[in-house]
Amino acid sequence: MRLRLHHRTEYRYSEPVSNNANELRLQPPTTLWQSCESSFISVLPGTRLSHYEDLNVNVVHYFEISKPHNRLVIDSRATVNTKSKVNFDRLPYGFLHRDLDCCRSMEDCHPFLQNSHHIEVTPEIWRYALDIKGDSEDVFQTSYAIMEHIFENYQYQSGATNVSTHASEVLDGKAGVCQDFAHAMVALCRSLCIPARYVSGYFFDATRGHHLRGSEASHAWVEVYIDTFGWIGLDPTNNKVVDDTYIILARGRDYRDVAPVIGAYYGAGKSAMNVSVDVQRLDG
Amino acid sequence: MFSGYQKEAFFDEMFVDGDGVHFDHYRTLHERFKDLDAAELEEKRRLVETGFLEQGITFTVYGDDQGTERIFPFDLIPRIIPYHEWQQIEKGLTQRILALNLFLHDIYHDRNIIKDGIVPEDVVEGAAHYRPEMMGVDVPQDIYIHICGTDLIRDGDGHYLVLEDNGRCPSGVSYLLENREAMKRAFPSMYRQYGVRPVDNYPELLLKTLQSLCPRPGQTPVCALLTPGVYNSAYFEHTFLARKMGIEIVEGSDLIAIDGYVYMRTTKGLVQVDVIYRRLDDDFLDPTVFREDSVLGVPGIMDAYLRGNVALANAVGTGVADDKVIYAYVPEMIRYYLDQNPILENVPTFLAWREDDRKFILDNLEKLVVKAANESGGYGMLMGPVSTSKEREHFAAKIRSNPRNFIAQPVVSLSRHPTICDEKEIEGRHIDLRPFILYGKNIEIIPGGLTRVALRKGSLVVNSSQGGGSKDTWVLYR
Amino acid sequence: MLSRVANSLYWLSRYLERAENLARLVDVNRHDALDAGVTLKEDSESLWRPLLYATCSEEIYNEAKSAKLEDLDVGWFITFSPSNPDSICQSVAQARENARMARDQISEEMWLELNSIHLFLQSAKAERLWRRQPESLYREIIKFCLLFEGLIDATILRDEGWNFIQAGKYLERADKTTRVLDMLAFMGDPDRGKLASALRSCSGFSAFRDEFRGDFTSRNVMSFLLFSQSFPRSVRFCLRQLDRHLHAISGTPEDAYSNEAERLTGSALAQLNFSSVENVWAIGQHQYIDSMQKQFNDIGQNIFETYVLLPSEIRSVTRQEGWQLQWQQQQQQQ
Incomplete structure (x- = not known):
């Protein structure tokens, strides 16, 4: 699928701010399942933009606006070709819980079994996860059940949480938005020693917002590791196995690793943020 | 028909080498034209030309007392661009228009690029079309160039290079659309066989771009196209576009600015206008701010614009980006604002205001093309290799007296394309490409563009005012 | 528009x-x-x-x-x-x-x-x-x-523009028919051949024959070209059409007027509706036609002033609004 995306983030400050330094994780990577045809990030007021690659191999752009300003606009435009990784007739069943031990020593998986800023595995979470797992022996089956459980039992509700809400709060409150659902799912998976990572990105909503949730802003979902298959995406917000309607932006242990825009400024004023995401299909 | 074709030492769009081996994407075309006899060709040519003349698809040549209207000569052999090649162009143009817009916003606001020492301040302020009136003005959606025509050429190795940006009132898109109609009529089956990306949604995209600028959100925007009038060389294009978009085509006298708002004079009274697609240079826009003697403009329109009550496309002050000295800095802008390498390179450019460059230019006049920084349409140019020593002296004096206004470039041997000459022979003629970029809510680039062809043998000047013609440009689906 | x-x-x-x-x-x-x-x-x-x-x-x-x-x-x-x-x-x-x-x-x-x-x-x-x-x-x-x-x-489309086209056509046509009539007047006492020519120059030869059974007299030809109810080039017919189209443009009912062009047209039409060849003779052919042509010029001038010139005369919004208000009130009363 050839998808064009435009992600605009606009901040307005009640009083002029200065030394506004920001990091952006807004460039879709080229992976086995998606190729980023083009990606342009532009910042207003115009200033010098630079970039580096972080530990999770995400490209990070950064800039600093030193002069006082009332408004900051960050535009990310990209064209991405996506492929579906999953054959829905042959989902990756067959990797069993008892074989999960091998993942501990894998460099790729190790960080995604540990606690991170938003996620801490507790005995309560482990017991909760065991209840969902039931008598499943299969890692994919269990992961799928966790996704389904969250989709069915959690309330999609913006305003119930904020960007810094911890996974355990979500598991208690059973409400939130895609970021929270993904954190909850990552926590539950990790408690069962399933390597799980947090993915930020977008998806193309062919139903135009009627059935799927989270297409009006940047989205988040989860990838779990299945031996012999690799990382597979599961979206607890929409109860979907990730296919070619999804564009991956960045991956990390949790939101903190992948936050699309993160920054700090000098100034007493309040800031108001306005985000819009538009994903269009270019072919057929 | 290709039997006597001479590729010579140029990059040829169709032929790989001098032995008549052609690029794969030209195979079907080659087959079709190979055995075309003179009579059939003549018939097709007449079909197309009478069509153009009857529809009044003409342009006016300046400096001709009669106001003569001519058909823009059209060549029947289309230029074909494979999709992968086009993707690169599309990407490069997107990058460029983003950088140019960031640049324009920057120089009319904080001037970070000047402070960081990338572009010198006096180069910016010395640009003929720099508008100090725009300093600190926030334009709708922060976009300056909504409609851009960037001229591309291919060098001897077939690399696409940017020759110039036209960020004021680029014209030619109507020819592009009409050329396509003509080709579809003349070669319907070859057209179908090829699978060509359509261009006919341009007016619709243009209208969307204009509507996205409306300063009255929630309203159905009232858009109008402001033309200098019937005698403008591109008047046909103005009516063509206005008609296809279903908006009014207005002249300066049809508009009136009252207390910071702009209205159209209609038979039912005054109607407020939200967005003006103006095909009028800044100079003529408002006699109370710019040229006093302008009778084409609307007194008070700038006041309404600065108050944000009417949107203009393109914005005022974009001419800075058309300056050929500024052009030389575009690759640096791309690095600075977008943190990327330019996808489309510039033609190497020497700037006469730099002392080293100037010395080099003056020493090598007979090898270089010298251009005035603010002229377009192929005027104010010295073609070194074909110049007389008198012309060179004349230019040398001009360069010395006003170095800021001159640049020089090596002669790029533009790529050639088989073209029907003298109504029967096919010979190679030099071409360029002007794609049209729309920047509104999205950035849209119509697949292809206007391929202009220098019809005079050996000529490198493709401008319609100087013996140029055009071809249809086919971007393929694959 | x-x-x-x-x-x-x-x-x-x-x-x-x-x-x-x-x-x-x-x-x-x-x-x-x-x-x-x-x-x-x-x-x-x-x-x-x-x-x-x-x-x-x-x-x-x-x-x-x-x-x-x-x-x-x-x-x-x-x-x-x-x-x-x-x-x-x-x-x-x-x-x-x-x-x-x-x-x-x-x-x-x-x-x-x-x-x-x-x-x-x-x-x-x-x-x-x-x-x-x-x-x-x-x-x-x-x-x-x-x-x-x-x-x-x-x-x-049958829109405003079309009405302007029709208005232009009928005003010009009325004017040209009066010029043919004036030519007849200029010739004094035209013979049958001249009368036939005059009719032919208005494409009215056979229409006239049908209406007057071929009775070629100056009086009949004059009556036909001025007053015919159904001949599409008679002055009366043209004015009736002009009147209709002007009203279609402004939206004013046909028996009223909202601008000077409409008033003049209605008045010229009424004059035609309520006069006969005898009146023409009494006033004098040339004088009668001359006054008609003057009225046509006035109508043309007023169409221009109403629809083309007027907005440019406005110097401020308030005056513009005043004008619109007045105009709307006129419509409401009718």
Whole structure:
């Protein structure tokens, strides 16, 4: 699928701010399942933009606006070709819980079994996860059940949480938005020693917002590791196995690793943020 | 028909080498034209030309007392661009228009690029079309160039290079659309066989771009196209576009600015206008701010614009980006604002205001093309290799007296394309490409563009005012 | 609709109506000249004089003639002369210029036909044809004008622009019919042949025969061309149409008026509706027609002032709003 995306983030400050330094994780990577045809990030007021690659191999752009300003606009435009990784007739069943031990020593998986800023595995979470797992022996089956459980039992509700809400709060409150659902799912998976990572990105909503949730802003979902298959995406917000309607932006242990825009400024004023995401299909 | 074709030492769009081996994407075309006899060709040519003349698809040549209207000569052999090649162009143009817009916003606001020492301040302020009136003005959606025509050429190795940006009132898109109609009529089956990306949604995209600028959100925007009038060389294009978009085509006298708002004079009274697609240079826009003697403009329109009550496309002050000295800095802008390498390179450019460059230019006049920084349409140019020593002296004096206004470039041997000459022979003629970029809510680039062809043998000047013609440009689906 | 565009459409149609009437007039007159046994080349000024009179181009002709210091063919002068602003070629060129201004308001077909007749008339071919077979050229022009009328009928929206086109057509046509009448008056006591010619120059020969059973008297012809209820070129018919279209433009009911052009048209129409040939005779043919033509000029001027000039006279929003308010109130009361 050839998808064009435009992600605009606009901040307005009640009083002029200065030394506004920001990091952006807004460039879709080229992976086995998606190729980023083009990606342009532009910042207003115009200033010098630079970039580096972080530990999770995400490209990070950064800039600093030193002069006082009332408004900051960050535009990310990209064209991405996506492929579906999953054959829905042959989902990756067959990797069993008892074989999960091998993942501990894998460099790729190790960080995604540990606690991170938003996620801490507790005995309560482990017991909760065991209840969902039931008598499943299969890692994919269990992961799928966790996704389904969250989709069915959690309330999609913006305003119930904020960007810094911890996974355990979500598991208690059973409400939130895609970021929270993904954190909850990552926590539950990790408690069962399933390597799980947090993915930020977008998806193309062919139903135009009627059935799927989270297409009006940047989205988040989860990838779990299945031996012999690799990382597979599961979206607890929409109860979907990730296919070619999804564009991956960045991956990390949790939101903190992948936050699309993160920054700090000098100034007493309040800031108001306005985000819009538009994903269009270019072919057929 | 290709039997006597001479590729010579140029990059040829169709032929790989001098032995008549052609690029794969030209195979079907080659087959079709190979055995075309003179009579059939003549018939097709007449079909197309009478069509153009009857529809009044003409342009006016300046400096001709009669106001003569001519058909823009059209060549029947289309230029074909494979999709992968086009993707690169599309990407490069997107990058460029983003950088140019960031640049324009920057120089009319904080001037970070000047402070960081990338572009010198006096180069910016010395640009003929720099508008100090725009300093600190926030334009709708922060976009300056909504409609851009960037001229591309291919060098001897077939690399696409940017020759110039036209960020004021680029014209030619109507020819592009009409050329396509003509080709579809003349070669319907070859057209179908090829699978060509359509261009006919341009007016619709243009209208969307204009509507996205409306300063009255929630309203159905009232858009109008402001033309200098019937005698403008591109008047046909103005009516063509206005008609296809279903908006009014207005002249300066049809508009009136009252207390910071702009209205159209209609038979039912005054109607407020939200967005003006103006095909009028800044100079003529408002006699109370710019040229006093302008009778084409609307007194008070700038006041309404600065108050944000009417949107203009393109914005005022974009001419800075058309300056050929500024052009030389575009690759640096791309690095600075977008943190990327330019996808489309510039033609190497020497700037006469730099002392080293100037010395080099003056020493090598007979090898270089010298251009005035603010002229377009192929005027104010010295073609070194074909110049007389008198012309060179004349230019040398001009360069010395006003170095800021001159640049020089090596002669790029533009790529050639088989073209029907003298109504029967096919010979190679030099071409360029002007794609049209729309920047509104999205950035849209119509697949292809206007391929202009220098019809005079050996000529490198493709401008319609100087013996140029055009071809249809086919971007393929694959 | 843009005032300027309305104006262009109005003039586009006036100029073509003018060209058509001229072509017919010249053709008929030329025919008479042949009957009288003079050829085009000969000095036939006495025969052509009424024609120059009818087209109000005597002065320009005399000027052009004295400037040229030789014989100036009247037929050529009326058909081609660039120095005659009302020549057929010039009228068509003006129509095309106006069409260009309003190109986005007319159909592709209209532009195509108009442009090709213009290119033809400007070419040497047209003059060659005229020298060889003048009637073919005139027929060509008349045919084109009829075709154009058909295109107006068949290809454009019945909107405001169309009403301006129709208004222009009928005003011009009324004016041209009165000029033919004036030509008759100029000739004093025209014979049957002259009366027939006058009818032919208005395409009214057979229509007249049907209505008056071929009773060729000055009185009947005058009555027919001025007062006929159903003949589409009679002055009354034209004014009735003009009145209708002007009301369609403003939206005012037909028995009222909202601007000076409507008032003048209604008054001229009423005058026609309530007068007879006897009145004309009593006032004097020429005087009567002259006053008609003056009224037409006033109507034309007021259409211009109402729809084209008026907004430019406004200097501030408040006045504009005042004007709109007044206008709306007038409509509400009716």
